[in-house]
Amino acid sequence: MGTPERTEGTPDRPRVRAETLYALLVVLTLAGLAAASFAAYEVVDPAITKVCSPDPFFSCSKVLASGHTNILGIPDWSIGVTGYVVMLGLAVAGYRTFDRRYLQTLAVLSALGMCVVAYLVYTELFVVGAVCPVCSTAHALNVGVLAVSLVLLRMSRSEGTPEPGPAAPPAPPADAGGR
Numbered sequence: 534m535g536t537p538e539r540t541e542g543t544p545d546r547p548r549v550r551a552e553t554l555y556a557l558l559v560v561l562t563l564a565g566l567a568a569a570s571f572a573a574y575e576v577v578d579p580a581i582t583k584v585c586s587p588d589p590f591f592s593c594s595k596v597l598a599s600g601h602t603n604i605l606g607i608p609d610w611s612i613g614v615t616g617y618v619v620m621l622g623l624a625v626a627g628y629r630t631f632d633r634r635y636l637q638t639l640a641v642l643s644a645l646g647m648c649v650v651a652y653l654v655y656t657e658l659f660v661v662g663a664v665c666p667v668c669s670t671a672h673a674l675n676v677g678v679l680a681v682s683l684v685l686l687r688m689s690r691s692e693g694t695p696e697p698g699p700a701a702p703p704a705p706p707a708d709a710g711g712r
C-alpha cells in the first residue's frame with residue numbers, strides 16, 4: 534500500500550485527491566436527488582410525512598399542509614429534483630473529464646440553489662413555524678455540493694490546470710512543389 538500524497542510545506546498532512554472530491558460530488562448530488570425525490574413522494578402519499586414529523590417543530594406534514602410549498606407556482610420538490618438531476622449530470626461529467634467548466638457551472642447552479650434554500654428556510658422558520666427534516670437534508674447537501682465544487686475549483690486553479698479553450702487552427706499545408 535502506498536503512502537498518501539503530501540502537500541508541499543505540510544509533510545504530516547495528507548492531501549485529498551481531486552478524484553476523491555469529484556466522487557464526493559457525485560455522492561452528494563445522488564443523496565440530494567434522493568432527498569428531493571422523497572419530498573416529491575410525500576406529496577403523492579401524505580401519510581408518509583408521519584415518518585419525518587417527530588414533533589410540531591420538525592414536521593414535514595406541517596410544512597406540506599402550510600400551502601407554502603411553491604415558488605412562483607412551481608412545487609419546491611420539483612425545483613429540487615430538477616436541480617439535483619442537472620447537478621448530478623454536471624458532477625458525473627466533471628468526474629469523467631476533469632473539465633473546470635463543469636465545476637464552474639455546478640458552483641453557479643448550487644449557489645443559485647442557495648438563494649432558493651435561503652427563501653425556503655426563511656419561509657419554514659418565520660411563516661410556517663416548522664422545519665421539514667427531508668427538505669433540510671436536501672438543503673444541507675446543496676451546501677456540501679457548493680463547498681466541494683469551490684474547493685475543487687480552487688485546487689484546479691492552484692495546480693495551474695489550464696482551462697480548455699478553442700482548438701488551435703490547423704497548420705497550413707506544406708508547399709510540395711517549392712513554388
